[in-house]
Amino acid sequence: MDKRTATGGAASATMRAVVVTRPGGLDALQVTTVPVPEPRPGWVRIRVKAFGVNESEVTTRKGESDADVTYPRVPGIEGVGIVDQAEQKTGLRPGQQVATMMGGMGRSFDGAYAQYVAVPAAQVIPFETELPWSVVGALPEMFQTAYGSLTTGLGLLTGQTLLIRGGTSTVGLSAAAIAKELGATVISTTRSPDRVSDLRAVGVDHPVVDDGAVADQVRELAPDGVDAALELVGGSVLADTLRTVRRHGTVCFTGALAGQWTIPDFSPFMIPNGVRLTAYGGAATDLPAPVFQQQLQAIADGRITAPVGHVYRGLEQVGAAQADVEAGTTPGKPVVLLDD
Structure with a gap:
């Protein structure tokens, strides 16, 4: 049997965490003391250093998640930190920097809105x-979703032209940065003229202001159609996005920022001749460690701009972060930074 090793950082039996005891408003987010999680066989305990705040965690708090969520629950579908405890057979060692995400985190088991998480x-x-x-x-x-959409979903190649519908979302900004690093030409949309500068900051070649129909604007930039399109706005604009793509090009449906995941009375014949429609919904395993390492190095070297939004300090600021996510007025990915 593998021996379990630990740093001893979780020597105390309790930790601080944000707990949702019932679906509700921001007041349902309670900072409280709970037991430090004990890893199951094959699991790892991580001392959380920071975590992003996502729309899905807002829906979990409201009780509107599609996932099977039980309460009380510590939310948080992603986090970064250092390994605190791990079995030797996992190949991970105490003190190692790690990231984790999804796979039921914050939904079917407690997530990263805490000082420690076991995954x-x-x-x-x-x-x-x-x-x-x-x-x-x-x-x-956001990098896993963007990378998986561009690779698994679209198979984007160097020199191709990419449309990102919903470009000022965190996934959209990440996808633009990754696509530019790959050597693609990027067209990206925003509903607000004031956000054009955010698109240019991550290297977008052609920002487009989206009034609900962008096919004509995109075809002016790419008369034969783009090679690939990443749909993040949702079903309400999918037909228009499909019209921007060349024959044998691909649209990948990844998100529904406008809230419409389905199309009433959908007909396959709404898809233009020869255009391919696929979808992407990934997991941590879709972001290989070498790829994540390359992305981190690209940020450190200044080749990729990380779309980081406001940084909130401490678990007490989770409510403010979720409020800003709901308002949608703060650009970039909100991050909660935990004190050492």
Whole structure:
């Protein structure tokens, strides 16, 4: 049997965490003391240094998540920190920098809104970086979603042209940065003229202001159609996005920022001749450790701009972070940084 090793950082039996005891408003987020999680066989305990705040955690708090969530629950679908306890067979060692995300975190088992989190070893991504935790904490979920959409979903190649519908979302900004690093030409949309500068800051070649129909604008930039399109706005604009793509090009449906995941009375014949429609919904295993390491290095070298939004300090600020996510007025990924 593998021996279990630990740093001893969780020597006390309790920790501080944000707990949702019932679905509700911001007042349902309670900072309280709970037992430090004991890892199951094959799991890893992580001392959390930072975590991003996501729309899905807002829906979990409200009781509107599609996932099977039980309460009380510590939310948080992603986090970064250091390994506190792990079995030798996991290949992870105490003190190692790691990221984790999804796989039931914050839904079917307690998540990262806490000083410690225990997760399956398979969804732990090791890395080494000198970037601040406030930057690294913003990256796992949005980079995994962006990278998986561009690779698994679209198969984007160097030299191709990409449309990102919903470009000022955190995934949209990340996708633009990754696509530019890959060598693609990027067209990206925003509903607000004031956000055009945010698109240019991550290297977007052609920002487009979205009034609900962008096909004509995109076709002016790419008369034959774009090679690939990443749909993040949702079903309400999918037909228009499909019209922007060349024959044998691909649209990947990844998100529904406008809230419409389905299309009433959908007909396959709404898809233009020869255009391919796929979807992406990934997991931590879709972001290989070497790829995440490359992305961290690209940020450190200044080749990629990490779309980090406001940094909130301490668990007491989770409510403010979720309020800003709901308002949608703060650009970039909100991050909660925990004190040492």
